[in-house]
Amino acid sequence: MRLHRNLVFAVVDTLNYIFNEGKYADKEISKALKRDKRWGARDRGFIAETVYDIVRWKRLYAEIAEVKEPFSRANLFRLFAVWATLKGIQLPDWKQLEETPTRRIKGRFDELSKIRKYRESIPDWMDELGVQELGEQKWTKEIAALNHTAPVVLRTNTLKTTPKKLIDSLFSETVETHSLKKYPSAIQLDERANVFSTTTFKDGLFEVQDASSQLVAPFLKVEPGMRVVDTCAGAGGKSLHLASLMENKGAIIALDIYGNKLKELKRRAKRAGAHNIETREIDSTKVIKKLYNSADRVLIDAPCSGLGVLSRNPDAKWKLQPEFLDKIRKTQQEILNQYSKILKKGGKMVYATCSILPSENQNQVKNFLASEAGQEFSLEDEKIVLSHESGYDGFYMARLIKN
Incomplete structure (x- = not known):
């Protein structure tokens, strides 16, 4: 060369x-x-x-x-x-x-x-933390997996097409892909390519979304016609997935503290033909309080260390600091305590992160269930997705029921 x-x-x-x-x-x-x-x-x-x-x-x-x-x-x-x-x-x-x-x-x-x-x-502190939280053997495997370049995975927008048709449509634009058995809406690129310049993308037939991330929306067990609140919606990857699972029926209220991310979500929703998403910026506590006891489903895709997605964000290894982790764990607790109040009795809530650390995941759920705010809740199911086992991002999700 x-x-x-x-x-x-x-x-x-x-x-x-x-x-x-x-x-x-x-x-x-x-x-x-x-x-x-x-x-x-x-x-x-x-x-x-x-x-x-x-x-x-x-x-x-x-x-x-x-x-x-x-x-x-x-x-x-x-x-x-x-x-x-x-x-x-x-x-x-x-x-x-x-x-x-x-x-x-x-x-x-x-x-x-x-x-x-x-x-x-990796920095010394990250190596020590990984061993402390996952144990020597698991951490060795996981950090090695997180150093592989992440594959490009797309989520089929089932409001407009099917995975089979999407594969054909991209093939006609010289982008070769294959379906993924365990992930019903996912297809993976055979080779990296600029998919954003394709007509298929402009027509809203897919979103770029890692396979592990595609597990979160189905885990919430939504049905058409429900009232769903996505509390940390960001630019809306999960909101858009929820809209397709709900077949555009019912209402999704997408909340975030960053208005510019919600603007991006509106653009993406328009392209995807998702009509049941309403965005609300959290500019005061009133926004949350107005929603108390109103939702059938609540998604908390919580801010986290992002240690599960190092394969696609390698510079996070150098930007992340131990102090940030202490701060983010506090934020996660506050969010769980506050946002869980949005759920109706009998409703279900999913707490999810793209972290592999139990201190941001299982331990946060345990602490919440032991707290005053978590008294009415019980854990229905949880999923721990590690990169060295799945070949995709590290993720965690817990589904709780409000009794």
């Missing part, structure tokens, strides 16, 4: 924004890809995949290159040289890549790969 100077420079510039200026990887990559209109799909693929790779393995590569943050431009080129050497790519004789000790890189890699925190490229 021949390295092109302008593509390598684009990678290094993007890494500079992510590592030294704390920017988000997905946003910076998307900016970088717009930089040169002459770049084809292969060039853009090279930039995106290389940046994500170096972000994912930052700690390992920095240890091998013997460089420390903040990374100077010369050191960012060193990280790139480590990446290229380990991929078996011959380095060109540019001055930025001079004196790259290829043999030493491979030796250091073999040596550091024996230690999990380097091999899986």
